Amino acid sequence: MNNNFPFDQFLKSSETQEKPNLFQETEKKQQPQVVESNEFFSQEELQLIDTEIHNSLKSLVNAQKYNAFFDGALSLSNLTLDTIEFRVPSNLIKSMVQKNMEQIEQSIINALGKEYKVNISVNEQSRTLTSSTSRPSENTPSLVHETKPKSVKDITFTLDLTPTKDDLLSKVESRYIDHMNPEQVGMIIDPAKTFDNFVVGPSNNLANAAAIAISKNPGKDGKYPSLYIHSNSGLGKTHLLHAVANGIKENYPHFVICLITARDFMKEMIDSLKDKKLHEFQKKYSEIVDVLMIDDIHELKNKESTQNEFFHVFNELYNKGKQLIFTSDKAPEEIDGIEERIRTRLQWGLVVDIQKPDLETRIAILKRKAYELDLYLAEDILNLIACHVKNSIRELEGSLVKLSAFSEMMKVDIDTEMVKEILMLKDLDMDKKVTLDQVAKASSQYFKIPVADLKSKARTKDIANARFVAMYLSRKIVNATQEEIGNFYGGRDHSSVVHAEKTISKRLESDIGLSRDVLTIESKL
Structure with missing residues (x-):
């Protein structure tokens, strides 16, 4: 044999040809066994599975919920050996869908016969084309044409303007936000806010009664030439302002009514200073206005110049017997940053608060x-x-x-x-469950009368009043039977509890002090 034969090159060549195959085999063994949807499931097959899952889901959630959150919004996008993926059009829909994950997982088991790990992702390009009958891919554009046009005039587009569920839910949220944060540019008297649609209860009956009295007889001839209403935000102060304004307009159509926010009052004064028309500003408020109503008067805190002008306006109108009404989220003595002379004047008239409604x-x-x-x-x-x-x-x-x-x-x-x-x-x-014992202790602490006295046979005025209130609240809050309440309060019969209920209910219609007592005890519970 010729010793010059290139064995090394031959063997090297052979090894080089065999090694890639061995390496590929090893690599195949090491790769995870994942079934990619685009390799093993066609789009039509995915749609069939999606339909089966939805059919099962319909039977597990009520029809209203299915139509609102799932139909047309939850779509199958991928399926592997152990994972199933869905797409939804928005994070809002996703959060709604995830609350029903248990039903989704059960629907998958019903359709495919085994459990899968469920992933839900948000598809930003969620709008579908009206001309398409299949589920769109991730890269499906919102504007398409079916064939390549030969000229500009042949170009046609199909655009689906049907709002998605995400669009609809966004509109829902917008309406809610507009209601919670109404735009206030100036204040125009709202004819829709009247006494007729102001719901009265123990928490606001004094403020409502004073407002009605003013609407019938405003100014110095009435009972309350100055009224100050304070409460937390959202409890009806502004509604009452508009209701008073509408009432005065109806009863005294010739009266000039100024309904304004404290901020707008300040802005108007600043503008008059810039335009050198402060005299016109002062004349308007001191000589023309018959009824001045300022909402959120606490906004004048730390505004010295505006407070000075307000002080003179207040004096002029009060001395002339005009009507003054103010609202705030604080009582006059609680507002920081206002002069003592103004604080005093705000307290000249009737000061009432509105509590949280029962x-x-x-x-x-x-x-x-x-x-x-x-x-x-x-x-x-x-x-x-x-x-x-x-x-x-x-x-x-x-x-x-x-x-x-x-x-x-x-x-x-x-x-x-x-x-x-x-x-x-x-x-x-x-929610916290309130018991008869808790009602008795809360009433005892408020009226400073021992629980033992509430349960005793004592009939002094103070004890009887506290006992009646406790019995009334026991029926209202605990919803205990009259027999249970009677037994708890010293073994009284049910007729005693009925008498207590009727007595307190009747007194609440006119007794402001009692209304406040009941509300205070109830808020503690």
């Missing part, structure tokens, strides 16, 4: 707002909302604005489950 008043407010919105809600839904939204009438009404918009946009009726999801309410079972 449960019955909240339900009445909801019923009134539902009527205005032409929205039908079952009694249990109204109770559910009233039990959760306690601090603001604006928020209470805003809940119905959101539900009404949702019902209108999604074309669905509202049920209890949807209310909990849309308004994000927790189950009532999670």
Whole structure:
């Protein structure tokens, strides 16, 4: 054999040819066994699986919820050996869908016979084309043409302007935001805000009564030439201002009414200084105006020049017997940054506060707002909302604005489950349960009368009053039977509890002090 034969090159060549195959085999063994949807499932097959999952989902969630959150919004995008992926059009839809993950997982098991890890992603390009019958891919443009045009005049486009669920939900949220944050550029008397649609309860009956009295007889000839109403935001102060203005307009059409915010009052004064028309500003408020109503008077704090002008305006109008009405989120003595002489004048007239509405008043407010919105809600839904939204009438009404918009946009009726999801309410079972003992202790602490005396046979005026209030609240809040309440308070029969209920209910119609007592005890519970 020729020793010059190139064995090395031959062997090297052979090894080079074999090694790639061995390496490829090893690489195949090491790769995870993943079934890519684009390799093993056609678009038509994915659609069939998607349809099966949706058919199962329809049977697991109520029809209203399915139509609102799933139909046309949740779509299968990928399927592997252990993972299933869905796409939704927005984060808002995603959050709604994820609340029903248990039903989605069960639908997958029903359709595919095994559990999968579920991933839900947001597809930014979620609009579909009206001309397309298949589910669009990620890169599907919103403007397409089917064939390449031969000239400019042959170009045609198909654009789907049908709003998506995300668009509709955004409109729902917009209506709610507009209600909660109304735009205020100046203040025009709103004819829709009257005494007729102001819901009265123990928390606001004094403020309402004073406002009605002023509307019938404003100024020095009336009982309250100066009125100061204060409360937390959203409890009806501004509504009362408009109601008074409408009442005075009806009874005294020749009166000049100025309804303005403290900020606008300040801005008007600053503009008059810049334009060198301060005299006209002073003349308007001291000589022309018959009724001055300033909303959010606390906004004048730390504004020395404006406070000085307000001081002179107040004096002029008060001395002439004109009507003055102010609102604030604080009592006069609680406002920092105002001069003592102004604080004193704000306290010259009647100063009243508006408390948070009790449960019955909240339900009445909801019923009134539902009527205005032409929205039908079952009694249990109204109770559910009233039990959760306690601090603001604006928020209470805003809940119905959101539900009404949702019902209108999604074309669905509202049920209890949807209310909990849309308004994000927790189950009532999670609320604190109030007991007879807690009511007795709260009443005892407020009236400074021992619980033992409330349960005793003593009938002195103070003890009897505290006992009657405790019995009334036990029926109202605890919803205990009259027999249970009677037994708790010293073994009295049910007729004693009935008498206590009727006595307190009747007194609450006219006794402002008692109304405040009951509200204070109830708020502690």
